Amino acid sequence: ITMFTRLLFREKKVSVVYHCRPLKLKKGQESVFDRQEKLPDFNQQALSSSRIDLIGGGGLGGQIGEGLIRKGIGELVILDPDVAQPSNLSRQKFYKSDLYKNKAIRLARNLAKEGFNSTRLQGIALSFQDAVAAGFDLSAADIAVCAVDNNPTRVFASRFYRERNIPVIFTAVSAKADHGYVFIQTGKKDDPCFGCQFPHSINDDTYPCPGTPAVLDILKTVAGIVTYAVDSLIMKRLRTWVYKDIFLDGTIPGADSRVEKRPNCKLCQAE
Secondary structure, eight states, X not given: OOHHHHHXXXXXXXXXXXXXXXXXXXXXXXXXXXXXXXXXXXXXXXXHTOEEEEEOOSHHHHHHHHHHHHHTOSEEEEEOOOBBOGGGTTTXXXXXXXXXXXXXXXXXXXXXXXXXXXXXXXXXXXXXXXXXXXXXXXXXXXXXXXXXXXXXXXXXXXXXXXXTTOOXXXXXXXXXXSEEEEEEEOSOTTSOOHHHHOGGGTTOOOOXXXXXXXXXXXXXXXXXXXXXXXXXXXXXXXXXXXXXXXXXXXXXXXXXXXXXXXXXXXXXXXX
């Protein structure tokens, strides 16, 4: 029995759609998005017309999702096969009523209450790989965000979206919760892929053990950078980096860098 088949038995629905309710304003009242629209090169229309595929609805995914919803993203598709556990509640966008229920569907439900634009949210209770195999349309995204904790999914997402020229933002935090990174795979064939930046990850088929340390502060920090990266891909907000390192403890300075395409990359050169 495949994971997809097991989910059909366990979940009443594999996919659920929710919508944010726009705030009704009186004539002359300022828009919910008034302050961000005043930023140089900020384009609310571009943001409100965009779709993001969010792979992973856990600690990073929840914080990233909240940022995108509050800023007024047009559509957010969330994919995650896992269920919410008590240890998730201290740092993820779940509540007591969400316990032992699918993360993607419950996160979409919770985030629908956070937004003030007519955002469409879809929760898919599958891994990214199984959602593709099940025939979900994941080729319509303007940008994908990969916020999972394992390399097999990152490599699969890198290949899938690169073949379709769709940018992917990869992000993760360290087991000590003091370091995080954001890497942008632009979707352009001449630009570096996930494998160019992380060559040792291509053949890594391991998954992290349950119960790894985690805390909210690094998740919020990294999530803010991811949402800025989304802006930079769909509007003219300045970004000079492709890879950003963040160290909370200051032992290593944070760094911004451009990444070179590897001529012998086993991921993108195999295309």
